[in-house]
Amino acid sequence: MKVLTFGEALFDIIEGSAHLGGAPLNLAAHLAKLGAKPAVLTAVGRDKLGKILISRAKEMGVDTSYILIDDKRPTGTVTVKLEDEGIPLFAINEGVAWDAITPDERRFEALAAEEWDVFCFGTLAQRSEENRKTLKRLLSGIKAKHFFYDVNLRAGFYRKEWILSSLEHSTILKMNEEEAVTISSMLFGTTYACRTLCRLLMDRYQKISVICITKGPEGAAVYQDGVYEEIKTTPVEVADTVGAGDAFSAGFLYAYLSGYGVSKAASIACTLGTYVASKPGAVPEYSEELMKELGMRL
Numbered sequence: 001m002k003v004l005t006f007g008e009a010l011f012d013i014i015e016g017s018a019h020l021g022g023a024p025l026n027l028a029a030h031l032a033k034l035g036a037k038p039a040v041l042t043a044v045g046r047d048k049l050g051k052i053l054i055s056r057a058k059e060m061g062v063d064t065s066y067i068l069i070d071d072k073r074p075t076g077t078v079t080v081k082l083e084d085e086g087i088p089l090f091a092i093n094e095g096v097a098w099d100a101i102t103p104d105e106r107r108f109e110a111l112a113a114e115e116w117d118v119f120c121f122g123t124l125a126q127r128s129e130e131n132r133k134t135l136k137r138l139l140s141g142i143k144a145k146h147f148f149y150d151v152n153l154r155a156g157f158y159r160k161e162w163i164l165s166s167l168e169h170s171t172i173l174k175m176n177e178e179e180a181v182t183i184s185s186m187l188f189g190t191t192y193a194c195r196t197l198c199r200l201l202m203d204r205y206q207k208i209s210v211i212c213i214t215k216g217p218e219g220a221a222v223y224q225d226g227v228y229e230e231i232k233t234t235p236v237e238v239a240d241t242v243g244a245g246d247a248f249s250a251g252f253l254y255a256y257l258s259g260y261g262v263s264k265a266a267s268i269a270c271t272l273g274t275y276v277a278s279k280p281g282a283v284p285e286y287s288e289e290l291m292k293e294l295g296m297r298l
């Protein structure tokens, strides 16, 4: 399974300790752990953190050949404050390496020459003009069976026009419950229930064939071919919810692209997302128990 993710790669500083982070990198790391072959198109600085990030990503089985090195900007960092129930508040530094993901012609050609199973992107990296340009080129130049858009809104770093153009290009859409409320009022001027929102989005965006909505401890919902289904998850004690959504995405994509139906894929995704919420950071080690469970279900 060949996956390309595009966007931020960084370190989350959660209560003083550094963890690998950035939704596209988290997603790739989980996909690699599950057995896919993910590559990340991002940028780090020519600094110590950048070196560590690349070597950790490599160790986990992520293809780092599209991680660009920026001579001027530092590797991205995010300070994460945890609110009640491990809900994170992000202070996302600006002017960092992943704000200028600008591959040269040779790299663009290499990316366009490959056949990807899925190309994954989000909203945050679109905060810079350089990245919006790169993304535009990728969305029209890359050969991928699926275009996975994780809405993943971060306060202060999204605009309606970026979301609308992202929706135009996606075939699989993922958001959480709060993002569903934002999207609903942004697009339709009112807060529709998730089921109605899914139907309206699919009527409007012909390319979208699957929508996932994560609901924290409640589990998730998945919508395909007019069928809306809710998947329950077993609640856990939460360490922090950082990266739980990214782990959900990885579990869903891995299972769905392996040929499982959307409800089974969403259930596996919930297992992985819940596990990540129970551990500090976005990409914790997998326990024996988790691997056994995934092994039995995949």
Ligand SMILES: OC[C@H]1O[C@](O)(CO)[C@@H](O)[C@@H]1O
Pocket: 008, 010, 012, 020, 021, 022, 023, 024, 026, 078, 090, 124, 154, 242, 243, 244, 245, 246, 282
């Ligand atoms: O990508 C932006 C932020 O969101 C996360 O990916 C979690 O979903 C963090 O690791 C990162 O700081």
